[in-house]
Amino acid sequence: MDSNLIAPVGVLGFGVEGQSTFDYLVRNGVKDIVVMDKNPVNLPEVPAGVNVKVCSGESYLDGLKDCVTVVRSAGVYPMSPALFKFQMNGGLMTSQIQLFLEQTKSKKVVGVTGTLGKGSTVSMISHILTKCGVNNEIGGNFGVPALDLLKDETADRVSILELSSFQLMTLSLSPDVAVVLRVSTEHLDWHQSVEEYRDAKANLVRWQKRDGACVYLKDAAPTAKIASESPAKTKYAVSLSDDGDAVIEGATLTIDGTKLYLEDCKVRGIYQLENMAAATLACKALGIKVADAFEALKSYETLPFRMEFKGEKKGIEFFNDSYATRPDATIAATASMKRPFALILGGSEKNADFTELSQILVNERPNLKRIALIGATAQRMLESLLQAGLKVTANIFPTLEEAFADSLNIGEGGTVIMSPACASFGLFKNYKVRGQVFDKLVENV
Template sequence: MNNNLVSPVGILGFGVEGQSTLRYLFREGVKDIVVMDKNPVNLPEVPAGVNVKVCSGESYMDGLKDCVTVVRSAGVYPMSQELFKFQMNGGMMTSQIQLFLEQTKSCKVVGVTGTLGKGSTVSMISHILDKCGKANIIGGNFGVPALDLLEDDSADRISILELSSFQLMTLSKSPDVGVVLRVSTEHLDWHKTVEEYRDAKANLVRWQKNSGTCVYLKDAEPTAKIASESPARNKLAVSFGDGENGSNDGNAVIEGSTLTIGSDKLFLSDCKVRGIYQLENMAAATLACTALGIKVADAFEALKSYETLPFRMEFKGEKKGIEFYNDSYATRPDATIAATGSMKRPFALILGGSEKNADFTELSNILVKERPNLKRVALIGATAERMLDDLKKAGVDEAGIKTAIFPTLEEAFADSLNIGEGGTVIMSPACASFGLFKNYKVRGQVFDKLVSEV
């Protein structure tokens, strides 16, 4: 049994991660458990001899008084007054990722964070390792809760974790290999400040050992600042060449649609993925894999066969002379900026969704002033009015870009088809999907269905 889990042990938040924590506590032989969630709790079958108390509803935090240790689920904000009092009174708070890092037998753990590209980079690392014959498993924010990975843990494999700021916020142990992708501003409906958000991200590398590896984007100031907090001696940088420095300016250099590491080059035209921004993810994935003993040439060869994840700048084909891209996973302005920068043809953009208080000023200015092939914008969701205001301030009318608000994705899609033959329709919303859809996957599935009916 984990000696750090002094009973009674509380589970704070009982969604997918909290349910995984309960299974873990059962496996660890913990006999006294308190489950706390604002929503109604449906417990699975409880093993004989185990006592599980449930606290739900508005006063669910009252359950803290019955706990010595609490495992916080990622979505529960850790800086609340209740949790502060709990710890001041001697209570211990931990998390799934903390427990995983303390207990895993994995020969190496790779952690990936950033505002953009986490899922793609994690899956690229796994793809490279698969192709090179190295056993690996993915978890964390990617879909499999970290503690589930301990169930059949093995020293023969590499664990790859996608880690959000929510998961990193209270972490006091870092992975062997930390990958810090482009970091901007996100989740300000949860984090109190931009500084708090970025400080949480820094925990990915802040506690690394000297023998660890930190991979980071050198030319993105917030990312470079986070990387500077890593004590790892092995720091591998991704930078952007200017045609003069070649591969000497950083360990990986992106120039146009070419990635260079040492004497090896990867051309985006040889790959299945689309979007120049993917080169950042490819560079980071390759450098992470070199820290795991993979040769650059082998990693590049593997990346040529890598296919994009669903709803991440996914090319859906061409119908009636129109190309279609499904980028439903783009729930932040930065993601949409990156996606639209890859458009070659005249294009229509479907934009908008639920409100997370993101700033759309930069997105609007770039769309109007730096995307000359943008011809139409169809706006949907709770952010539509605010986005339209920002687009107008940026000069969307003067630029001749047709803009309109639609109540449904179906109507926005129908309007976008007016881009005509030789054009492109891309759904890259820059917002979450809640309100109109359950999640980005459902939104993506509806878009796919609409494409299939063209």
């Protein structure tokens, strides 16, 4: 039992992560637990001898007065006045990731953060390690909650964590191998500023030991700045010029003189080379040979709804990029289009700025031939595209089905890609449901 967890222990937020924390506390013999969530709480079966107090509704934070320690779920903002007061009065606040890093028996922990590409990079690292016979598990923001990884942990395992800014924000420990992907601006509806967002990301590297390793993108200024805070001796840079440890030129990745050609891989999308470079360097830091990592990556298949190639029908290629819920994801996806293409754009309103996306689509995507817009953002996106000087056909449709039917007008030799640049709420429950609907439409072509 960890000495930091002085009871009563509060579980702040009772979604998937909070329920995992509750299970962890019960497993570790904590007898007094306070569950706090704004939403109604459905408790699992509580073992005899464990006292649980539930605080929900608007005054759910009143439960703090009954706690000595609080385990904050990632989605709960840690700088609220109530939590500040709790700590000023001697309360201890921790998190799932903090507890995992304090207690893990894994031989190495790899942490991956960034605005884009975290899920793909984490799954690539796991794929390489598995192919090379290294026992590994994925957790954190992707896969299972981190504390669930402690259940059947063995000392020969590598634990790979995908970490969001929410999870990193209060961390005072860093993983052995840290991977910092491209960092732009995100979650400003939660963070107070861009500086706070990037400062949270920096906790991934800030507390590394000298014998750790940091992998980063040299050409992305915010990412390079975060990496500069790492005390690790080993730093591996991914570069688009010729002075990195991994160099990307066109559709070729070179590390230590060994080359990987995108055309030999199952993934599509030239931007995936950044993720492949980062994954390979992370594995190199774990002792994997570059040639073995590259060989493994040739058989890696993309995650669902992330620039997923759905095949060719009636001479038209189809790509499902429903996971692209931000403009920069759509910019990256459309850069990979080789043929004339039709783009399905739009979704729910998060007040994103579409100016850069519009300018790039209009000025740097000459093979973009038509656009079908859906969702709450459709009108605003259309206005932004027209302002950027759009010359190709662009129409608004009430449903994805109608947008898809219009996109088929791209004709033989063309491509249809759904890369919405927006979240899906409103028309769909989430990006997965939107992706499933697109897949069904492709099946029926």
